[in-house]
Amino acid sequence: MTPACSSRNMVRVIEGRALLAVLLVSGAAYAQEPSSACSEAYVSAQRLERVGKLVEARRAMLTCADASCPGAIQTDCVQWLGELRRKLPSAVFAVRDAGGRDLVDVRVLVDGALVASRIDGKPLDLDPGEHVVRFEPRGARAHELRVVMREGEQDRAIAVDLPAPPTHRPVPASVWITGALSLAALGTFGAFGAWGLADFGSLAYCKGFCAPSDVDAVNLKYGVADVALGVGVVLAVMSFVLFVTRPRVSIAAPLVGVRF
Numbered sequence: 001m002t003p004a005c006s007s008r009n010m011v012r013v014i015e016g017r018a019l020l021a022v023l024l025v026s027g028a029a030y031a032q033e034p035s036s037a038c039s040e041a042y043v044s045a046q047r048l049e050r051v052g053k054l055v056e057a058r059r060a061m062l063t064c065a066d067a068s069c070p071g072a073i074q075t076d077c078v079q080w081l082g083e084l085r086r087k088l089p090s091a092v093f094a095v096r097d098a099g100g101r102d103l104v105d106v107r108v109l110v111d112g113a114l115v116a117s118r119i120d121g122k123p124l125d126l127d128p129g130e131h132v133v134r135f136e137p138r139g140a141r142a143h144e145l146r147v148v149m150r151e152g153e154q155d156r157a158i159a160v161d162l163p164a165p166p167t168h169r170p171v172p173a174s175v176w177i178t179g180a181l182s183l184a185a186l187g188t189f190g191a192f193g194a195w196g197l198a199d200f201g202s203l204a205y206c207k208g209f210c211a212p213s214d215v216d217a218v219n220l221k222y223g224v225a226d227v228a229l230g231v232g233v234v235l236a237v238m239s240f241v242l243f244v245t246r247p248r249v250s251i252a253a254p255l256v257g258v259r260f
Contacts, residue, residue: 038069045080054088055125089149090123091156095135098164107136123155135160167248175246178239185232189225196221 045060061084063069065077093116095103108116108124110131115124128151136142143160199218203210 035070038064038066038073042069042073042077045077049080049084052127052129054084054127058084058088058125087128087151088125089128089151089153089156090125091147091149091158092121092123093119093133093135094121094157094159095119095137095143096159096161097137097140098162100161103137103140103162105138109134109136128153133158137162140165165250167250169246169248172242172246175239175242178235178242182232182235182239185228185235188228189232191225192221192228193225196225 041060041063045057045064048054048057048060058081061077061081063077064073065081067074069077093106093108095106097103102119104119106119107114108119110124110126110133112132112134126149128149130146130148132144132146134142134144140162143162145158145160147158149156196218199214199221203214203218206214
């Protein structure tokens, strides 16, 4: 074999060994990745359960209970999952309006974190302990309440009955219009009545001999006063009826910070 051929063969052998080494290292690293994730989840699940964070502990247990994890780790995690299911509390939320009707377009936040964008009647898992539950119905005022979930308490019904929205009775424009017209008519009655009385007094000197035109002028003033009085009374009654029977109007609730 010539030196040139020997050198080429040696290079091929070295390249082959290098490639084999790379494949072995890559395979070992790939094989260790699931084991490392399983070990981390295994340790994390125990730590989270000890501090009462059962929801996070369950997620870790699901990771280490996977079939890709080593047998001993997988066996323990599967057993822990069964035990945790009996300990993990859960709640079923419900919101009803003032008429007792169920609302579904409601966001639910627990301790500030969104846990549901709609109410569908399905239970939601919660850690044991105290929680602040906030309900944000579309088009209505948000409502908060504090609840204490007990270990092993499952499918607890947490319902909120929303109060009727606040109302007020604004005075309609028709009340002001009829009231103003009534005052104007009564003012006309007073003016023409006083004018007629004054003219009637001036006819005292010619009693029985007054000119018909002067008498007619006084009667006309009295007639205008009488009509104005009648119109004023009718308008005053209308204004009162409109004021008493004015409808109630709901006050829109502010939805500060509520987004959909």
